Amino acid sequence: MTFYDIAHESWLSISGNKMRSFLTVLGIVIGIMAVVVMVAVGETVQQSITDQFSSLGTNTIMIRAGAAQSAGVRGGNRMTLTMDDVQYLSQLPDVAALSPVENSSAQVVYGNKNWATSMVGVYPGYATVQNLEMEYGTFIDMSAVRNAATYAVIGPDTAEELGMPKNPVGEIIRVRNTPLTVIGVTKAKGDSGMGSQDDMIIVPITTLKKRITGSRFPNSVNMISLKLYQDSDNNIATEQITALLRQRHKLKDGAADDFQITDMKQVMETMNTVSSYLTLLLVAIAAVSLLVGSIGIMNMMLVSVAERTREIGIRKAIGAQESTIITQFLSESILISFIGSMFGLVIGVGLSQGVGRLILHYNVPFSIWPVVVSISVAAVVGLASGVMPAIKAAKLNPIDSLRYE
Amino acid sequence: MKSTPIISMKKICKTFPLEVGGEQQVLFDISFTINPGEFVAIMGPSGSGKSTCMNIIGALDSATSGTYELYGKDITTLTPDELAKIRNEYIGFVFQNFNLLPKRNILDNVMLPLMYRGLPMSERLERAREMLNLVNLENFETYLPTQLSGGMKQRVAIARALAGDPKLILADEPTGALDSKMGNEILRFFKKLNKELGITIIMITHEFEIAQYANRVIHIYDGHITFDGPIPKNESVLLKSEQKVRKK
Numbered sequence: 001m002t003f004y005d006i007a008h009e010s011w012l013s014i015s016g017n018k019m020r021s022f023l024t025v026l027g028i029v030i031g032i033m034a035v036v037v038m039v040a041v042g043e044t045v046q047q048s049i050t051d052q053f054s055s056l057g058t059n060t061i062m063i064r065a066g067a068a069q070s071a072g073v074r075g076g077n078r079m080t081l082t083m084d085d086v087q088y089l090s091q092l093p094d095v096a097a098l099s100p101v102e103n104s105s106a107q108v109v110y111g112n113k114n115w116a117t118s119m120v121g122v123y124p125g126y127a128t129v130q131n132l133e134m135e136y137g138t139f140i141d142m143s144a145v146r147n148a149a150t151y152a153v154i155g156p157d158t159a160e161e162l163g164m165p166k167n168p169v170g171e172i173i174r175v176r177n178t179p180l181t182v183i184g185v186t187k188a189k190g191d192s193g194m195g196s197q198d199d200m201i202i203v204p205i206t207t208l209k210k211r212i213t214g215s216r217f218p219n220s221v222n223m224i225s226l227k228l229y230q231d232s233d234n235n236i237a238t239e240q241i242t243a244l245l246r247q248r249h250k251l252k253d254g255a256a257d258d259f260q261i262t263d264m265k266q267v268m269e270t271m272n273t274v275s276s277y278l279t280l281l282l283v284a285i286a287a288v289s290l291l292v293g294s295i296g297i298m299n300m301m302l303v304s305v306a307e308r309t310r311e312i313g314i315r316k317a318i319g320a321q322e323s324t325i326i327t328q329f330l331s332e333s334i335l336i337s338f339i340g341s342m343f344g345l346v347i348g349v350g351l352s353q354g355v356g357r358l359i360l361h362y363n364v365p366f367s368i369w370p371v372v373v374s375i376s377v378a379a380v381v382g383l384a385s386g387v388m389p390a391i392k393a394a395k396l397n398p399i400d401s402l403r404y405e
Numbered sequence: 406m407k408s409t410p411i412i413s414m415k416k417i418c419k420t421f422p423l424e425v426g427g428e429q430q431v432l433f434d435i436s437f438t439i440n441p442g443e444f445v446a447i448m449g450p451s452g453s454g455k456s457t458c459m460n461i462i463g464a465l466d467s468a469t470s471g472t473y474e475l476y477g478k479d480i481t482t483l484t485p486d487e488l489a490k491i492r493n494e495y496i497g498f499v500f501q502n503f504n505l506l507p508k509r510n511i512l513d514n515v516m517l518p519l520m521y522r523g524l525p526m527s528e529r530l531e532r533a534r535e536m537l538n539l540v541n542l543e544n545f546e547t548y549l550p551t552q553l554s555g556g557m558k559q560r561v562a563i564a565r566a567l568a569g570d571p572k573l574i575l576a577d578e579p580t581g582a583l584d585s586k587m588g589n590e591i592l593r594f595f596k597k598l599n600k601e602l603g604i605t606i607i608m609i610t611h612e613f614e615i616a617q618y619a620n621r622v623i624h625i626y627d628g629h630i631t632f633d634g635p636i637p638k639n640e641s642v643l644l645k646s647e648q649k650v651r652k653k
Contacts, residue, residue: 001520001523002523002526005520012508012509013508016508310504311506314504314505315506315517315521317463317492317498317504318492318493318498318517318518318521318565319489319493319494319518319521319522320489320521321485321490321521322485322486323486324521398465399460399465399466402465
């Protein structure tokens with residue numbers, strides 16, 4: 001028998017009992033579809049985590065003032081980090097850029113519009129740390145920081161909300177009582193998910209502290225963001241930072257750190273691990289429905305063998321060998337499984353892409369491996385559920401089968 | 406030059422194990438030879454062992470003891486797969502209830518043995534069409550068996566049996582499911598195949614009138630051959646022969 005003969009015979013047998021074949025195929029369709037959709041959900045979660053961090057960069061480290069935790073009470077308000085710490089940290093070999101970060105909120109006024117947004121006081125290094133690019137104008141420079149210049153860089157969404165001209169460089173906005181000259185607009189980064197970076201006002205940290213919030217501790221820093229060189233090791237850098245700050249803060253051995261370091265790479269790795277377990281769990285649940293589907297195939301094949309006892313007898317009488325009968329029944333179950341898998345794959349991919357893109361407006365990643373998995377699962381499920389019925393069919397005695405009514 | 410006999414059976418015995426334990430012997434020392442071109446009827450009442458005998462002749466079953474040579478090849482001790490190959494190459498079956506595949510059209514049914522032989526599609530088609538022509542069903546290629554009359558179905562079965570160019574046609578009660586008109590038509594066709602094409606035919610039957618289409622009759626009674634020779638004038642000769650076994 002040629003491959004064509006086998007495929008043709010299988011197709012004729014399957015299509016000869018349309019309703020039953022359809023229901024059996026449906027079991028596999030649902031199983032594969034569930035797996036494909038669950039994989040897509042998992043990958044989407046993973047992708048969104050990666051996206052959030054890639055806008056920030058995984059070689060970013062954040063240092064916050066105050067002990068991480070002491071006796072269950074966060075000491076985040078202690079003024080433990082200073083501008084001098086920033087100067088010293090910038091000397092570390094792995095640090096590519098850094099900036100103190102002072103967060104605040106602001107009600108911005110432009111003409112007759114006003115808009116509530118977040119404001120951040122920084123150093124010029126902030127642009128590098130946050131991967132900010134300029135759409136118009138320039139970023140804050142060091143002389144602006146030294147002079148506490150009334151300059152502001154704004155996000156594109158902020159400019160839009162305030163109804164500013166397309167290129168708002170040179171326009172004056174007002175925050176509280178301080179007028180600020182817009183010197184630049186950042187390029188849109190898209191919604192990063194963790195507070196849009198497209199809607200914020202960036203000012204020199206000195207301007208924020210001295211002119212806008214009027215901080216009583218102009219030399220203290222809440223947070224320092226660092227960007228490491230691409231080839232730096234986050235762990236080594238973290239150790240160096242810890243050692244430097246402990247020394248500068250004159251902490252004795254055994255005393256707790258009075259600062260808290262967050263390594264974005266670690267955070268991302270943790271989140272990725274969590275989401276991959278989540279994916280695994282979802283796929284495992286989906287796999288159960290696939291298992292049920294394959295039991296459906298086996299059941300159908302067993303019924304089919306019993307029903308077609310006479311046919312098997314005829315085939316054997318006119319020369320079909322045991323291996324031929326096995327091949328025939330196996331290829332029937334593989335064909336059913338294959339048809340089911342292909343439909344399941346198409347529907348699953350269609351569903352996840354369709355729902356993701358059209359309803360959630362999210363780019364659902366399309367990866368090749370559900371396709372590979374579907375095809376291999378189709379083969380394995382088809383074989384596994386077909387073997388027993390096929391052997392049963394092959395072992396039938398032609399004399400008894402021919403008499404079977 | 407003497408040609409190789411189609412069938413040469415020597416002292417064939419067949420014993421079946423019984424479910425309640427022990428065993429039952431259904432064939433005793435069956436020996437006969439069938440030469441090419443013969444048309445033999447194997448007769449006997451039901452339960453006589455003629456079906457078992459047919460299964461052994463048809464390589465569907467193997468004997469418990471004795472030797473069976475099919476066209477000079479000893480097939481007494483072959484595996485099921487080897488027997489399948491023998492059936493495919495040497496024997497064309499015609500069954501009482503036709504045994505066509507109900508969901509395959511006539512052409513597919515006739516091509517089936519050729520597919521198992523591994524012939525390319527073009528040869529299968531050519532050969533199957535030739536056979537359908539021979540049984541005058543060339544216009545019914547795409548019909549399903551269920552759409553045909555009993556006589557036509559049996560002609561399809563004959564075409565299928567002949568398609569593989571077998572050494573032997575083995576017909577098991579070929580007219581059992583047909584009315585007498587169609588039955589006679591099939592029997593005349595067998596006669597014609599035997600006479601004009603020289604095809605060897607073995608026909609199992611329990612009716613003497615049907616056996617008369619053959620040239621030779623082998624009568625089996627209680628697992629023994631009681632008569633082997635040209636068709637006698639009337640059935641009483643065969644019935645009398647059964648006495649030989651009864652006396653034992």
